[in-house]
Amino acid sequence: MQIKGHHLSYCTNIHPGETWEDTFQSIKDYVPKVKTNLGIQGPFGIGLRLSNQASETLISDGNLSEFQKWLDTHNCYVFTMNGFPYGEFHHTVVKDKVHQPDWSTAARKEYTLRLFQILEALTPKGQEGSISTSPISYRHWFETSLEREKVLQIACEQLAEITAELHQIEQKAQKTLHLDIEPEPDGILENTEEVLWFFKDWLIPKGGAWLVDKLGISPVASAQLLKHHVRICYDVCHFAIVYEKAEDTFRKLQEEGIKIGKIQISAALKVDVPSDLNERQNLQSKLKPLAESTYLHQVIGRDASGNLQSYPDLPEAIAILDQIEIEEMRIHFHVPVFLAHYGNLSSTQSDIIHVLEEIKKNPVCSHFEVETYTWDVLDKALRQELSSSITREMEWVINTFEK
Secondary structure, X not given: OEEOOEEEEEEHHHOOOOOHHHHHHHHHHHHHHHHHHHOOXXXXXXXXXXXXXXXXXXXXXXXXXXXXXXXXXXXXXXXXXXXXXXXXXXXXXXXXXXXXXXXXXXXXXXXXXXXXXXXXXXXXXXXXXXXXXXXXXXXXXXXOHHHHHHHHHHHHHHHHHHHHHHHHHHHHHOOOEEEEEOOOOOEOOOOHHHHHHHHXXXXXXXXXXXXXXXXXXXXXXXXXXXXXXXXXXXXXXHHHHOOOOXXXXXXXXXXXXXXEEEEEEOEEEEEEOOOOXXXXXXXXXXXXXXXXXXXXXXXXXXXXXXXXXXXXXXXHHHHOXXXXXXXXXXXXXXXXXXXXXXXXXXXXXXXXXXXXXXXXXXXXXXXXXXXXXXXXXXOHHHOOOHHHHHHHHHHHHHHHHHO
């Protein structure tokens, strides 16, 4: 669907299932319900998540044609895909495995190229298509700078190869497709300054050299191609966790000609940390049930002077909460966006409101995707059947953006 010229959907990574059969069944079960609930008469966009396994199945044996027929029948279209999680994303221990395989591997490149092959087939003519992806790798996997630099070198060459393929698609099919790198806490790229560093010191010189050699183009042309087809996925939750303001990030990226390809509308948990020791111990007790075993819940705390302290997962932060000098914690927990408070906890919902206000003034991209996949923070009285929950999220975004 479109709101004020922007495509909006929700990410189907909320639905369990790693096979194409399970993924397609979830789409058939939920997308028409959400569309009906929202009263959408026109085309309805889908933010599609495919595992590697599902992508291999979809592209074979006529499955893609069958899916396209279903989209046509239900007046739906795919405009964006989530290519970050490669393998299982539900009912298993994901944690840092969500970054596997990283951008130093052929598997990540081949998976992404396959997703673009699918997206090219599904994206309507004249419509941009986006795929979000890993922030290169997980920073805690590397003990030395040499190890990290080796990954960055390979990643830049593979991103250049992706760029060359997308350039060919654009020339042939007149469809602009872009790969949107998604910074997140403890990724090799986790904030604006690291994105700028990556483009300036790595992607443009290293990836550009690959394009110059393979395509016989100038360094200037190679830089233009890279910035056209490799963009940033601005996940509101992730940038809120690192305490960055949208207007600053948008301005800095635009000054360097780096585009934002997609806005993922998501909220993190926010916790005011009391100074009283007994109250802190009570807070520890309240947070412990949230330290679940499926996903990483990185934490960044801020002290009275504005200094930041990172913790790789929630259990580590909880364990020393009674010892550290911080006033606030933000936790990587994609909580429902329609609420600002969850009992004694709160969220970074205000950052979403701020981002949407900024986009009204500075429309940095046209793709919006709601990404909520953690509902356990809701009181049981607030929990609803999944299609109703998704509808509630989408309605809140629509009403907020259209104010």
